[in-house]
Amino acid sequence: MIQTQIQTSPLHSDFAVQVHVAIQDIVDDPAAIAELKAIWQKSPVMIFRRQALDEAELVRFTEHFGKCETSGRKDIQSPYHDQIIYFSTLKYSDGRFVGGFAGGEDVDWHSDQTFQVRPATGAILYGTEVPRDGGDIYWADQYGAWERLPQDIQQLIEGRNGTCRYAKRYALLNTLELQDKARANAMLSLPDATHPLVLRHPHTGRKALYADPTTLIGIEGLSEEESARVLPILFAAGGHPSLAYRHKVHNGDLMMWDNGCTMHRRDPMKLDQPRLMKRTTFRLAATDYCTPHA
Template sequence: MSAVATELKYRKLHSDFVIEIEEPINELLKDPDAIEQIRQLWQTSPLIIFRRQSIEEEEQVRFTSMFGQCESANRKDIQSPYRDEIIYFSTLRYADGRFVGGFAGGDDVDWHSDQTFKVRPATGAMLYGVEVPKGGGDIYWANQYGAWDKLPADIQQLIDGRTGTYRYAKRMAIMNTLELKDKESAQAKEMAKLPDAFHPVVLTHPLTGRKALYADPTTLVSIEGLSEEENARVLPILFEAGGSAELVYRHKVHNGDLMMWDNGCTMHRRDEMQLDQPRLMKRTTFRLSGDAHCVPH
């Protein structure tokens, strides 16, 4: 017998862009039909919220793996000591003074999509809030399907089918995270060596046919085929469209909230964090199938 109702209960939080599913994840893990329903819902709602969950790291990894290939973390310095697929974002410290996780305080890097600077980005992500501060740290997502729709027709025609150059050095120059502020640190030097990545600036969903803008303002430095003057004119238009207020959902995170999103058609950012506020977030990253998602190639 199914662990959940035949049809999942959910509600829209922001048009069809964001939905909240009202089921416990440890029950969903027992029900293949429920997982398939979530996969279908995710085609049109690239941000899904599961509130007030109580899950172990093993369950988070299992749940993640239902939707794509769960990756081991590249940042070994902020990796979970229990599951190498999980990284920590935290203001907490070990006894020797080191932060338990990375990206602990200060501002975020503003609107961005994860891993745009990688040659083969893994665009699926889940973030689980174990300990969340009462104030600050709200997370925002912006609908990049809507960003494409907002662009003037002449800009759409100009950029559709073109490839962008995405450079980590651009993001690094504006990062406020404590562990990378020291540009002479071993971690910073390693990240600075990353080669440029090249991706389409417009992604098309293979099943729905919807187009999404893929223009991360923290990494996109130019679009092939455009002159320097055209890039200087067009990129700010793309960046402004990507963060348009009417396309944004703001989430006040509570303990136990799990957020699941597709970086291929969303961007995100968070409010400033204070180091004196306890916070522990656990993130998994996973590869989505190009047959069912607008994955950059």
């Protein structure tokens, strides 16, 4: 067993850090995983550069932090491990994309799965083939977003739920994401989800804004007019440039983040350049992480 004190370098204050370790070396080391969990408490975006992981190692590493979800979409799932989905510009010989979400347009600030009643908030994205131009990924610190809000807005929203609707995100989506009409209609028929607008980390006590601009349509207990006044203030705080870390992705980068206290977005990219990203999504425990559910 490896005995190590893992070193990190700040990328954006203490919110995003580069972790100087080869995951292959520590994936079966409980002490090292415990160190990473402690780092993640403080720095919800962790970047591991120049990794060389097979898919079994990626799944094994992920499940140290939470139970992996499996996608209901077989068209974007890895043929080897159903806990992994692919984002890719590559195609099979029959013309189908290898994976999904291949469009080159930019992606707005968002948190994953906010339209679901019980979102899974842990995420890992592993770049095995990365385009040369474009496609930079950004994360925004939602602890900082909460602190940026005027005090009267903090007092107004704390303890209130927001209403999230998939149809809002669908209207913003790249058209390649849901070409299957039956799948699109199923997603559009999902009931609205309600989540607290302010999440509190159970260990650190820090408060994070949880206001996804791509799904949040209203604030419970406020009139439509008052919600319409407050929502732009929340969205502006959540995506404020001072809170954002921009990451130029290179082959072998593994990026890990906590959706309970971050948002993320992506720059446009060129579809004529090869890209293959492998993604795991995992459910974090409310006893240890900043989550919108008990």
